[in-house]
Amino acid sequence: MATEIVIAQTTIDDEEKAQALALGPVEARLASCAHIDAPFTAVYRWKGQIETAKEWRISFKTTTERLPELEAWVAQQHPYEIPEWITLPVTGGSDAYLAWVVEETATA
Structure with a gap:
């Protein structure tokens, strides 16, 4: 079975905190990228x-x-009592891009 790709979203009320929440998971290979x-x-x-x-x-x-x-990383780092956390399935896209997401989130 092919690896499934998802988009996970949260929100925050501070731009610097948004930068930190975006950077940490990419550094840890929990996400291939994050958009703010x-x-x-x-x-x-x-x-x-x-x-x-x-x-x-x-x-x-x-x-x-x-x-x-x-999800666990964001929950631990997020300062909100109940942070938004929703996931959206990716039902299609460029084969090259989807492969890149898989490659960049692979554990060592």
Whole structure:
């Protein structure tokens, strides 16, 4: 069976923290790369109140095999009480790019 690729996402309210959350998993080969989106305004309900915050979205490209370790790493490093963590299956793409994701997340 071919290795499955996923995009995992989280958000954070500080650009420097976004940089750190993006860099760590790439250095540890838990993700082949991470994209940090430009800041946006999040509107959400938290503890009974409507909140707004400026946040950055981090999207990691990884494999289903590395996903549990990536999720644990982000959960440990993330300062939010309940950080966003969602995963999106990659259902297609360039064979060369998908192979690169697999290669860059392979354990030594």
